[in-house]
Structures are given as structure tokens and as C-alpha cells.
Amino acid sequence: MKIEILESKGNTMRFILSNAPLSLANALRKTLLTEIPCLAIHEVDIFENSSVVFDEYIAHRLGQIPLITPKTYIQSPREVIFSLEAEGPKMVYTKDLKSSDPKVKPVYDNMPLIQLGRGQRIRLEAKAVIGRAKDHAKWQACIVHYIMKPEIKIRQSKIKDPKICAQACPRKILKVSKGKLEVTDETKCISCMECVKACGEDAIEVKHSNKDFIFTVESFGNMKVKELLNEAFNVLSQKLDDFSKELKSCGDAGARSNGQG
């Protein structure tokens, strides 16, 4: 198993997971989506709210704010208290939330939270806790998808006109050099089969590898993509350890009851 990074830009990363079973690729995707621990506001005490919206509306908006989650919080889960006090007329942004820990703050400063009219006041205290996205989507730290790596095979002798074939590709990954059809970047292929339609099935073949996967991971800003991947593998290996321990204890018990232990 090998991971090769294709592209890493800001919050997004594309990489190839090669020589791995399909089940592992899917387990990694599901772990990244639902099992990464991160911070989100979970409880809100509203002391004063004379704005035009209900308390629940504000609490719901607060819960969805992505919060920067330092590694230490994942290792030993702790709570963070945010306080908010504002009087209108003004727009309240996420930057107005005062955090009890300077390391933990909203990822974006300029998210509109609530608009206050003249004389309207809001005063609240919110508690952020570590959670997982399988309980609520507000704890989701990233979005991830993978495709099986496309493999394009070209039989040069069977191709009548390479130019028509190259033009058929919507991703422009086929090119003609010295009268021969060549593939520039297989990883950008979307398996639309337009080239097969243009040149014929015996001339060009698009298949999928079932052990190489192209992943795209987009972090929501709570953590960097690399930290996310590390955490995902930690969670996954911990789960597998637990499973094999359980299985072993089951096996021992079963063997004993059969009188073979």
C-alpha cells in the first residue's frame, strides 16, 4: 500500500492510494466522513434575546460554525466556552464570539450569525465539545470522494484518425504526437467513454483498476488535510485492534465451550 500526493492546494488534497483493497479505500472514506473527532458548539445558554429570531434558530446557527480543533483537544477531550454579547443596530459575525481558549476559534471570522435592530440585545454563552459526525453533521470535518483509477489502453494500429479521437475527449487528456495517440494524464479521466465512441472499441479501451484509488479530500478548515488523514488512520487502526481483541476473546470462549481449549 502506498499513498502518493497528486495535488495539495489550500484545504483540498488529491492523492492516489495504490495497491490497496477496495474495502480499505471505502473504510478510509467512511472514517474521514464520520469518525474524525472535532469541536462544535453543543449547548447554548441564552440569557437575553430581544432579537427577531427564536433562541433555537440562533443555537442551530451557532452549532454549525466550524471551529479550529487543535490536536491536544482530540487527545484529551475538553470543553471550550464561547460568550457573545451584542446590542443593535448591527450585524453579529463569528468574530464577535469570545473564546475561553485563544487556540480555539471559528475558522472564518466573517460569517453572519444574526442581525440586530435598534435596541435589540443578545447575550449568550455556548459550550463547544468534541464529537463525531456520525452523531451530527456539525462535527463533520471534511468531504471526501474517490474514484477507481482509470487505465487507458491504446492499440495504435487499429486507430484510423488519431485527431478525431483526441478531440472527442472532454477533459483534453489525449494528444497526438508524431501521428500517434498519447495519454497525458490518466488521473484526470472521468470514464465518459467518448474516445471509445469516436475510435471504436477495438482501438481504445478504458478500464478501471480495482486496487488503485484517486481520493479527493476537502477539509472544512477544522484541521489540515494531513492531520485529518493521520487521525483517520489512527481511528481505523484502533477500531481494527478492538475488533481483533473482541474476536480473540470470542474465539477463546467458543473453543472452551466446545471442550477443545
Added chain:
Amino acid sequence: MLIPIRCFSCGRPIAQHWEVYKSRIEKGEDPGKVLDDLGVHSYCCRRMFIGHRDIMPKLLDYSI
């Protein structure tokens, strides 16, 4: 009401783009191009902006 914090379908945070988006379309720019510039590529997030009506300012005169 106010722009939702996250996209309904995919869960990406979107509210951070709202003020920029609003000020730019008020100047007469094409919403599609503004969203391309802001890096809002998926169509689930794009409809959050295009289908949004900001009615909060009209409600401010009232109270609950």
C-alpha cells in the same frame, strides 16, 4: 432569512462568502462568475446563494 452557515446537502461552510457575493452582485456582476471566483464549485452550494433571499432587514422592525 440569513444565509445558512453550511450547505444543506454537502455540509461545506458557505456563509463566509455571503457578504462578498452580495456586494458584488449588487454592482451588477454575473452571479455565476462571482461564485467561480469565490471557489464555490459544487452545484449544491451554488444554489444556496442563487436561491437565497435576504429578508432579515425587513423583519428588524418587529419583535417576538
